[in-house]
Amino acid sequence: MLKKKHTVRDWLRHYITRPYTVVIVPDNSERPIQFQLRIGVITIGTAIITVMMIAIAIFGYYGSRYHQVNVQNKVLISSNEEQKEQLGVFQEEQRKYNEAEGLLSEANSQIEALRAENDLQKQEIARLSLMTEDTMNQLEEILLMQNELRVQLGFKAIEGMGGPREVSKREEPLSDHSLVQQESLEDISERLEYIKQQISDQKEGLLEIHAQMDALTKIPARWPVESRNVTSEFGSRSNPFGGSSTENHWGIDVGCSWGASIYAAGQGEVIVAEWESGYGYTVVIDHGNGYISRYSHCSRLSVTEGDIVEAGEEIAKAGSTGRSTGPHLDFRIQYNGEYIDPLQILRE
16 A cells, blocks of 8 residues: 655644643642643744734834934924025015115116216306306497497486396306306306396387387488489579579479489378379378478379388389479478478488
8 A cells, every 4th residue: 555645735734733732730739730732823823923023013113213203304394484484584684685775776876867967957057157158248248339329319328237247257267167166056047137137128228229210210311312413402592483583492402314213211101192283293201200201293103192111112203293394303301390401311
């Protein structure tokens, strides 16, 4: 009979299920204690206990590590919070610094702009100072010329400028830079006020001169024709048509060619432009200020009643109309209703 071959599995089964008896014998006469154990149970129990002890050891190790990590994590979280707070403080300080830097940059820009504006104001002050100085010099020259004219016209001379004008006269000429240093806007303003007052005074004087000049332009003092051939003067004369009688001639006769231009002796308004008995075609001009001029024996009239004419403007053509002995101009001037000798006021 062949012996059955045992496998490892059979051996393990037999080893594990094989019973062992454990006897505990006390020292006294008591009955021994015995109990039966199977090796498999011991082995499995020992393995379980070993696994549990390993598990406890591993759990204790990793628990300790977890606790350490947890503590470190809490420390890191606390440190992170502190860092966040410090970062916030730093960011706030950085923001304030940026704002301060921006304000400083803006202030620097404003300072530069103010410096540039100040330089421009200095240049403007220098320019205004030179302009006022030049203006005063020109006003003095105009004043001298005006006073010469006023004296010729019989007016009182205007007094010269004083005050700031005298202060502005310095021993040495001033450069633009020194003007800026020595003169302020108040000084220039004061000088400008004096200039304004002087201009006002001179304006009044010029208006007075203008009025006088206007009156002078209206005086019939311009020769009415190109010819200067006076054939009959103002006053008593022999009758031009013959005989021994005499007559008063209230003007002058100026011999000229037929059709020669006759001009207004002064500015005025034409009050007569028609045929008059004995005088032929006649023009009468009212010059104002009591002056009236008459132009007779014309061949043709160039104006009509109501026209305003200027001195030297053509008003008629010379002829021999009316009671006349030949081509000529009978020219007469009245002043305040009285005839006066035209040769007393006629000028070249």
